[in-house]
Amino acid sequence: MRDSEFFRSRIPEFVDAERKFFSGEMDAKTYKGISGRFGSYAQRGGELGMIRLRMCGGHMDRDKLSFIIDECRRYGVSRIHTTTCETVQLHNLKGDEIAEIMDRALDHGINTQGGGGDNPRNVSATSLSGVEPGENFDVYPYAKAAETYLLDIMPDVKMPRKLKVTFSSSPRNETHATFRDLGFVSRPDGRFDVWGAGGLGNNPKFGMMLAEGVDPSKVLYYVRAMVDTFMEHGDYENRGRARTRYMRDRLGDELFAKEYGKHLSRLLEQGGMDIHPAPSVFPIKEVKDVSGERIHRQSQEGLYYVEYHPVGGDVPLEMLERIRDAIADADGAEVRVSPDSALYIINLDGAEAVRVRDATEGGARNLFETSVSCIGGTICQQGVRDSSGLLNAMIAAVREAGVGEYLPRFRISGCPSSCGCHQVGIVGLQGASKTVDGQAVPAFKMSINGCGAEGRERMGEEVGTIAQDRIPEMVVTLGKAVRDSGKCFDEWLSSNDIRQVLADYIA
Numbered sequence: 001m002r003d004s005e006f007f008r009s010r011i012p013e014f015v016d017a018e019r020k021f022f023s024g025e026m027d028a029k030t031y032k033g034i035s036g037r038f039g040s041y042a043q044r045g046g047e048l049g050m051i052r053l054r055m056c057g058g059h060m061d062r063d064k065l066s067f068i069i070d071e072c073r074r075y076g077v078s079r080i081h082t083t084t085c086e087t088v089q090l091h092n093l094k095g096d097e098i099a100e101i102m103d104r105a106l107d108h109g110i111n112t113q114g115g116g117g118d119n120p121r122n123v124s125a126t127s128l129s130g131v132e133p134g135e136n137f138d139v140y141p142y143a144k145a146a147e148t149y150l151l152d153i154m155p156d157v158k159m160p161r162k163l164k165v166t167f168s169s170s171p172r173n174e175t176h177a178t179f180r181d182l183g184f185v186s187r188p189d190g191r192f193d194v195w196g197a198g199g200l201g202n203n204p205k206f207g208m209m210l211a212e213g214v215d216p217s218k219v220l221y222y223v224r225a226m227v228d229t230f231m232e233h234g235d236y237e238n239r240g241r242a243r244t245r246y247m248r249d250r251l252g253d254e255l256f257a258k259e260y261g262k263h264l265s266r267l268l269e270q271g272g273m274d275i276h277p278a279p280s281v282f283p284i285k286e287v288k289d290v291s292g293e294r295i296h297r298q299s300q301e302g303l304y305y306v307e308y309h310p311v312g313g314d315v316p317l318e319m320l321e322r323i324r325d326a327i328a329d330a331d332g333a334e335v336r337v338s339p340d341s342a343l344y345i346i347n348l349d350g351a352e353a354v355r356v357r358d359a360t361e362g363g364a365r366n367l368f369e370t371s372v373s374c375i376g377g378t379i380c381q382q383g384v385r386d387s388s389g390l391l392n393a394m395i396a397a398v399r400e401a402g403v404g405e406y407l408p409r410f411r412i413s414g415c416p417s418s419c420g421c422h423q424v425g426i427v428g429l430q431g432a433s434k435t436v437d438g439q440a441v442p443a444f445k446m447s448i449n450g451c452g453a454e455g456r457e458r459m460g461e462e463v464g465t466i467a468q469d470r471i472p473e474m475v476v477t478l479g480k481a482v483r484d485s486g487k488c489f490d491e492w493l494s495s496n497d498i499r500q501v502l503a504d505y506i507a
């Protein structure tokens with residue numbers, strides 16, 4: 001098993017590259033190829049960079065939280081962003097600062113390596129796994145075992161593109177396990193169904209079921225079988241068509257399943273990869289009944305979690321500090337980063353829950369304000385549009401008009417790469433262009449009725465393209481139409497033609 005010293009010994013390669021890139025000796029493409037492997041990318045403009053901190057299953061214990069706060073204070077980090085893969089990104093850093101954070105992170109159980117590039121990305125899991133009443137079972141111990149395994153083999157495997165592996169503990173399918181490169185979908189009988197070769201982004205595709213009723217102790221065989229299938233059949237020539245879903249397109253579903261099965265059978269025959277991870281441990285606390293907004297009961301008696309949604313996934317540093325102070329004496333408390341950009345502070349007794357709730361005032365005020373946005377084109381080099389800026393403008397307009405409670409959660413991506421998962425939003429927006437009076441203007445394509453829940457997966461239907469500067473007004477118009485109907489948004493959408501209501505914006 002590779003330890004943190006192994007990963008630390010690789011950092012000088014990154015330092016050499018970042019120094020050359022930021023001093024102009026290395027071109028952006030070469031740098032991206034190296035820095036991505038270390039979980040870092042240069043930001044738009046090439047002056048500053050970001051670092052992506054892996055948080056398997058979104059788990060951020062008190063030590064990791066303190067580490068992030070201390071590093072942000074040390075370097076004056078001005079933007080902390082959570083992602084749909086449950087990582088935490090620190091932005092606007094200088095090259096050497098990135099390397100220093102990367103190094104110190106290893107002392108706190110945070111690895112950044114493989115956070116970008118053609119590597120196994122952070123293994124995600126339902127953020128409330130283990131604590132959510134009604135879930136099938138706690139999938140986190142298996143997610144952690146998969147993350148450890150993938151980090152261990154990472155230096156020895158060369159895949160054509162990134163590989164996203166996820167685990168889901170309930171049909172909410174928060175982590176999109178039925179449409180990732182590899183997804184383990186929990187079942188009520190304590191087993192997994194295994195889905196694979198799906199993904200959003202360009203040419204999105206739902207996954208296909210590869211195995212049913214898998215014994216959880218066998219998950220690593222299924223992980224390795226996907227890695228091996230990907231290395232054998234993936235496209236090493238054309239990066240734009242290299243993700244696992246394209247491999248499935250090329251082979252066809254039947255042959256793809258057969259090839260995956262071939263690797264799986266070989267691995268199962270070889271054996272040696274069974275796992276029996278220790279179950280998650282939760283504190284036992286005195287029962288002190290409380291209730292209130294943003295406070296929820298865990299499946300463990302007497303324990304609560306508090307929900308806090310930073311607007312647009314950008315968490316103010318002061319808020320992290322308030323959370324740290326509020327849980328300083330709360331035995332076993334930790335933060336979970338969700339793929340929908342919420343933070344859940346878990347393992348609290350009643351009094352601690354009230355304290356954390358009071359400390360985390362100031363986040364999203366309604367479902368609309370929990371809308372998901374990627375970091376967007378002002379930071380991301382690939383970005384076409386400023387998704388994050390758009391969401392802030394939408395929220396400001398909607399607050400002024402007082403119609404937030406009538407609107408749903410939007411999902412916004414700055415480009416077709418779909419880091420905001422717009423295709424599965426009930427309303428999705430994707431960065432694009434539109435011709436207005438003969439001029440190309442910044443715009444977003446709008447889709448409706450997408451869904452990511454297990455068994456109800458649906459790609460949104462595109463309804464039109466709207467100039468970016470008209471979107472805040474368009475959202476207010478939508479909110480007023482729903483308000484005046486007396487229905488909730490979903491009911492309104494099913495009985496109204498949104499194209500007609502928004503015709504003026506879509507035209």
Ligand code: SF4
Binds near residue numbers: 385413418419
């Ligand atoms: S969707 Fe596009 S703009 Fe947004 S973070 Fe991903 S690559 Fe960047």
